[in-house]
Amino acid sequence: MEGGKLSAVRIAVREAPYRQFLGRREPSVVEFPPWSDGKSLVVERNEYHFDHAYPSTVGQEVVYQDLIQPLVERVILGFQCTALAYGQTGTGKSYSMGMASTDKPEHLGVLPRVLSDILDRVSAMKENRTGNTQVFASFIEIYNEKAYDLLGSEPHVPMVAARCHRCTCLPLNRQEDLQSLLNLGTGNRRVRATNLNASSSRSHAVVTIHVKSSTFHSRMNIVDLAGSEGVRRTGHEGVARQEGVNINLGLLSINKVVMSMAAGHTVIPYRDSVLTTVLQAYINKITHRTVVSYLLACISPHRCDLSETLSTLRFGTSAKKLRLNPMQVARRKNLLAARTPSMLRVNSSTAIKRHFNQHSANMLHRTRSELGMTPKAKKRARELLKLEEPSSIDISDSSLSFVGFQDQDQQRMPPPGQPGQPSSLHSTAVSVAEGEEDEPEQAAAMERSAMSMSMSTIVSPISLRPSSIQQEISGIQALGESCVEQCPWSRSHVRRSARLANIFAVDTSDTSGAIPQSSTSNLRRSRRLAEIRERSASAVARMETSRIATVRPQQSTTQSEGPRSRNLDPPAAEAWMVNHHRCFLDMLNNGGLRELQKIPGIGPKTAFTLSMHRSRLGCFNDLDQVKGLPIWPGKSWDRFSQVNCLDL
Numbered sequence: 104m105e106g107g108k109l110s111a112v113r114i115a116v117r118e119a120p121y122r123q124f125l126g127r128r129e130p131s132v133v134e135f136p137p138w139s140d141g142k143s144l145v146v147e148r149n150e151y152h153f154d155h156a157y158p159s160t161v162g163q164e165v166v167y168q169d170l171i172q173p174l175v176e177r178v179i180l181g182f183q184c185t186a187l188a189y190g191q192t193g194t195g196k197s198y199s200m201g202m203a204s205t206d207k208p209e210h211l212g213v214l215p216r217v218l219s220d221i222l223d224r225v226s227a228m229k230e231n232r233t234g235n236t237q238v239f240a241s242f243i244e245i246y247n248e249k250a251y252d253l254l255g256s257e258p259h260v261p262m263v264a265a266r267c268h269r270c271t272c273l274p275l276n277r278q279e280d281l282q283s284l285l286n287l288g289t290g291n292r293r294v295r296a297t298n299l300n301a302s303s304s305r306s307h308a309v310v311t312i313h314v315k316s317s318t319f320h321s322r323m324n325i326v327d328l329a330g331s332e333g334v335r336r337t338g339h340e341g342v343a344r345q346e347g348v349n350i351n352l353g354l355l356s357i358n359k360v361v362m363s364m365a366a367g368h369t370v371i372p373y374r375d376s377v378l379t380t381v382l383q384a385y386i387n388k389i390t391h392r393t394v395v396s397y398l399l400a401c402i403s404p405h406r407c408d409l410s411e412t413l414s415t416l417r418f419g420t421s422a423k424k425l426r427l428n429p430m431q432v433a434r435r436k437n438l439l440a441a442r443t444p445s446m447l448r449v450n451s452s453t454a455i456k457r458h459f460n461q462h463s464a465n466m467l468h469r470t471r472s473e474l475g476m477t478p479k480a481k482k483r484a485r486e487l488l489k490l491e492e493p494s495s496i497d498i499s500d501s502s503l504s505f506v507g508f509q510d511q512d513q514q515r516m517p518p519p520g521q522p523g524q525p526s527s528l529h530s531t532a533v534s535v536a537e538g539e540e541d542e543p544e545q546a547a548a549m550e551r552s553a554m555s556m557s558m559s560t561i562v563s564p565i566s567l568r569p570s571s572i573q574q575e576i577s578g579i580q581a582l583g584e585s586c587v588e589q590c591p592w593s594r595s596h597v598r599r600s601a602r603l604a605n606i607f608a609v610d611t612s613d614t615s616g617a618i619p620q621s622s623t624s625n626l627r628r629s630r631r632l633a634e635i636r637e638r639s640a641s642a643v644a645r646m647e648t649s650r651i652a653t654v655r656p657q658q659s660t661t662q663s664e665g666p667r668s669r670n671l672d673p674p675a676a677e678a679w680m681v682n683h684h685r686c687f688l689d690m691l692n693n694g695g696l697r698e699l700q701k702i703p704g705i706g707p708k709t710a711f712t713l714s715m716h717r718s719r720l721g722c723f724n725d726l727d728q729v730k731g732l733p734i735w736p737g738k739s740w741d742r743f744s745q746v747n748c749l750d751l
């Protein structure tokens with residue numbers, strides 16, 4: 104079934120030509136609007152939509168190619184297909200289905216074309232030796248509620264088996280077999296002249312074409328129903344009248360079956376007539392994935408046949424409601440894809456989707472590979488690093504090259520002998536010391552203090568030694584320590600965002616080329632915590648030392664005590680305060696929410712707001728900036744600074 108349509112039966116409506124013997128030519132009751140795209144028609148101002156709508160001018164060839172040829176292709180692939188003609192008497196059902204004999208090739212109907220087509224394909228398959236496929240055909244009719252085997256030795260003796268399982272199947276090997284089969288079947292079929300049709304079929308005919316191979320047995324049913332007729336209009340009496348009644352009974356029962364199925368009933372009245380009993384096997388599977396069905400509804404252009412025409416269109420509309428469930432559609436597609444040769448499938452949407460999926464997967468893999476995220480890339484990088492990892496790397500060697508970096512990058516590295524870019528504090532302290540030569544003592548004190556802080560409290564990322572665990576975080580072994588110091592790119596403890604930012608900064612700036620010493624907030628969280636712990640430990644140790652050296656023995660010291668309470672000398676007190684401010688600022692800049700909450704005067708809410716401001720600003724440059732934040736109502740900053748000894 105084409106597309107993703109859920110309709111189990113495809114419906115086509117075909118208009119019959121004018122019946123000459125009705126005399127006066129009147130306008131047709133059926134209109135084919137130009138906007139309909141060959142899929143809808145208008146009768147009595149009601150528009151009906153179907154899969155195809157053919158005016159009387161459309162020939163047999165078009166109908167065959169549109170409706171039946173796709174079914175032939177499916178039958179060869181192992182699907183069960185049914186094409187059924189339904190409509191009023193004299194509207195061209197037998198003509199369309201090819202059960203009326205004709206000499207002109209353009210008037211050949213479905214049956215001879217199908218048989219011929221199947222035989223051609225099977226012969227081609229035999230020539231290509233792609234399988235041993237055989238074709239058989241059976242021809243039965245249901246007349247007066249009895250089934251007859253038209254190809255059997257006694258065509259006018261009713262069959263016993265209700266479902267006609269044991270009917271005669273003639274093998275079809277050549278085109279000549281085909282002709283003899285058609286002559287035999289149509290010749291045995293009961294036909295009678297009525298007021299409405301000179302050769303009206305008095306029975307429902309079912310031709311089944313079997314295609315048998317070693318792997319499947321598919322069938323194609325071509326059903327030509329007798330025409331519905333008003334018994335009075337036919338002008339028949341006696342046997343002919345009874346024929347008409349039985350014909351209508353069969354049509355009524357097939358109508359009821361289709362209606363029940365469309366309404367979703369669980370009990371379907373198949374046994375109401377022989378026609379539905381015989382067709383039960385096919386109708387039952389109409390929504391099955393391996394069944395493809397076409398209904399050709401034939402209608403008359405005459406106004407006198409209007410009620411019959413509307414009845415036929417109603418039947419078509421009911422059949423349109425038979426739905427495949429989406430699972431069946433998906434399975435049918437899969438089945439079709441599995442049975443279609445791969446060459447034919449290459450252009451299908453599934454193949455295209457698969458191609459794109461594969462393409463995007465390749466792209467993703469390539470990107471991951473370029474970023475060094477794939478195991479292979481990691482391994483390669485490790486091997487390269489091992490090659491370059493020198494126990495004897497001399498960091499003073501300016502020709503030292505770093506794996507994976509361009510020369511220009513190398514040129515932007517800090518000059519040899521300078522272990523990393525000095526921290527901002529370091530540089531500030533040095534500049535102060537350099538600029539204030541007239542105050543040597545103070546400058547020296549500041550420098551001493553700054554140096555001591557840079558050694559103990561201010562931890563430059565470059566001076567960090569990643570732990571062995573941290574070295575493994577990125578999946579790439581770290582370089583030798585000297586290299587790590589020189590090559591900040593490979594520092595796995597620096598956040599990836601910071602590393603990338605550094606890369607872009609180096610690319611776009613022509614400054615010293617050194618990686619800007621980002622604040623420690625760019626360090627990984629584990630590293631920051633380790634630093635805080637390290638700093639607090641060293642601060643305690645330092646305070647202990649200074650206490651022993653300067654504080655009177657009787658004074659107790661606690662961490663919250665200020666310099667005043669320790670009676671420090673002014674320069675020492677000032678240095679202590681600078682140190683303390685720096686430590687505190689570090690804590691504010693690097694502490695997580697939990698660490699911030701441990702600071703006296705900071706609750707969960709303040710900690711959260713503080714961290715939000717910190718993320719917005721990057722980090723706090725000094726305590727004045729913290730003080731200026733709109734989170735200290737009233738005198739809360741005073742209380743906060745007091746409790747944390749931030750004031751002298």
Ligand SMILES: Nc1ncnc2c1ncn2[C@@H]1O[C@H](COP(=O)(O)OP(=O)(O)OP(=O)(O)O)[C@@H](O)[C@H]1O
Nearest residue numbers: 119120192193194195196197198300303304329330
């Ligand atoms: N599209 C058509 N083009 C040319 N002739 C047609 C067309 N449709 C029907 N006819 C002619 O109309 C006449 C009646 O057609 P046919 O016997 O196929 O009708 P029917 O629906 O099978 O009737 P019944 O149900 O009584 O058997 C035939 O002579 C047939 O050639």
